[in-house]
Amino acid sequence: MTELRDGEIPETRRALGRAFQTLGREHGFEPLTTEGTIPKELRGTFYRNGPALYELFGRPYVHYFDGDGAISAFRFRDGRVEGAVRVTETPDLTEERRAGRALYGSGFTKGPLWRKRVFARAKNPTNIHVLAIGRKLWAMPEMGVPIAIDPETLSTRGPDPFGGVLRQMTNAHCRTDPESGVTYTSGLSMEMSMTTSLHVYAFDASGAARHLTSVPLGGFVVMLHDFALTKRWLVFVAHPVRVRLLPVIFGLSAPAEPMQWRPELGSEVLLVERAPPHRVTRFRMDTFFHFHFANAFDRDDGTVVTDVCAYDTMDAPEVMNVIDARSGRAWVRGAKSRLDRITLDPARMKGDRETIASEVVDFPTTAARAQTHDYRYVYPMLTREHRDLVAKLDVQTGDVEVGDLGRWRCPGEASFVPRDGATGEDDGWLLTLAYDAERHRSGVAILDAARIGEGAIGWAWMEQHVPFPIHGCFVPG
Numbered sequence: 001m002t003e004l005r006d007g008e009i010p011e012t013r014r015a016l017g018r019a020f021q022t023l024g025r026e027h028g029f030e031p032l033t034t035e036g037t038i039p040k041e042l043r044g045t046f047y048r049n050g051p052a053l054y055e056l057f058g059r060p061y062v063h064y065f066d067g068d069g070a071i072s073a074f075r076f077r078d079g080r081v082e083g084a085v086r087v088t089e090t091p092d093l094t095e096e097r098r099a100g101r102a103l104y105g106s107g108f109t110k111g112p113l114w115r116k117r118v119f120a121r122a123k124n125p126t127n128i129h130v131l132a133i134g135r136k137l138w139a140m141p142e143m144g145v146p147i148a149i150d151p152e153t154l155s156t157r158g159p160d161p162f163g164g165v166l167r168q169m170t171n172a173h174c175r176t177d178p179e180s181g182v183t184y185t186s187g188l189s190m191e192m193s194m195t196t197s198l199h200v201y202a203f204d205a206s207g208a209a210r211h212l213t214s215v216p217l218g219g220f221v222v223m224l225h226d227f228a229l230t231k232r233w234l235v236f237v238a239h240p241v242r243v244r245l246l247p248v249i250f251g252l253s254a255p256a257e258p259m260q261w262r263p264e265l266g267s268e269v270l271l272v273e274r275a276p277p278h279r280v281t282r283f284r285m286d287t288f289f290h291f292h293f294a295n296a297f298d299r300d301d302g303t304v305v306t307d308v309c310a311y312d313t314m315d316a317p318e319v320m321n322v323i324d325a326r327s328g329r330a331w332v333r334g335a336k337s338r339l340d341r342i343t344l345d346p347a348r349m350k351g352d353r354e355t356i357a358s359e360v361v362d363f364p365t366t367a368a369r370a371q372t373h374d375y376r377y378v379y380p381m382l383t384r385e386h387r388d389l390v391a392k393l394d395v396q397t398g399d400v401e402v403g404d405l406g407r408w409r410c411p412g413e414a415s416f417v418p419r420d421g422a423t424g425e426d427d428g429w430l431l432t433l434a435y436d437a438e439r440h441r442s443g444v445a446i447l448d449a450a451r452i453g454e455g456a457i458g459w460a461w462m463e464q465h466v467p468f469p470i471h472g473c474f475v476p477g
């Protein structure tokens, strides 16, 4: 990567800053302007979630993650595309809108009133992911209660603790076994003793949830954002992130402010068996940090292969503050991740990590059918020369192919959509919600996954920008 002078911010990163402006317009499904080829076989809805309001009644949020979330959706049918975007009306946001002023803090933003701050009473903006099963759609928070969304209108139905089975808080990510169709997600609960338990949930095809098992973690774990799935295991890795609780309890800090990186404590692997009685194998390995698994699978010798976007250290959380996201400085300062393969050996209680490709990658996705299997392709966002590209990474060879959407266009996380009757793992399309800095608007780019080097084959453009999204999914149909 080209070296920067001290304090220099590349023009590509400065241009991206406007993607972090508050969402200007909400609307239900309306026809979008298209360019290029929109394949007629591409049928279904592409959902994204992400922070959308960066200030409320004149009070700015401190951090990218603090913004009230919005769901955006893009419906593909017969070569046409309709788009919609709506802010998720959490109960706290509704209360604030009725009061006509900001009442709550968020993860890194202190609340204006003492009584709303103590015991970590803050708004959870439900802005990280979506979970879609059957005819149900939820906006997913990190460490909060999911919010049910009407998939046809994107209007907010309200908090839904999975029909009552949720034990306190869900984590953001879910995984689906492509053969059984069972979707899993996880969550945390915090006991009065200031210890944390991990909970695992499974959903049937209608979206009905069961609580599968609880795992006392024996300490205060604050983040288990994502997990990996194999035929035998759910794979979690808890990194040495600690929180000084007293400032949070007494309202002196916003809840996520006093996070500390304690590398000397090591990263802890938790393997939870999918089958009852859900035995747990746990052990420590060398410290690393990650948000996202790409995939995992079992080997015949009992070892477990997991591919992760690994960082050497956790960024100081303030790196992604809104001011630096808007100036572009956040990308200059942020830690860089690469795709590592970790082979976990439950019998010997050890994990070995090696790098598959040294490119800077995160937000990995795969074909749904590749999950839990020995596979070939990960499609992450890849950063080169201060720009983000769509990428296809062959985990068997380390080969990398990139799809460039244009100098002033920045992709987000991709979703893979298989072609009807697909036989090859890469026989399908990649969809990504991208920001065009020249025209300050957002659109869905469609790439042929077998030839992503050709760039986008088609676009569906909104009139306005959608603030930089985090995660989402594609629902066929």
Ligand SMILES: [Fe+2]
Binding pocket: 172, 173, 225, 226, 291, 292, 471
């Ligand atoms: Fe994530």
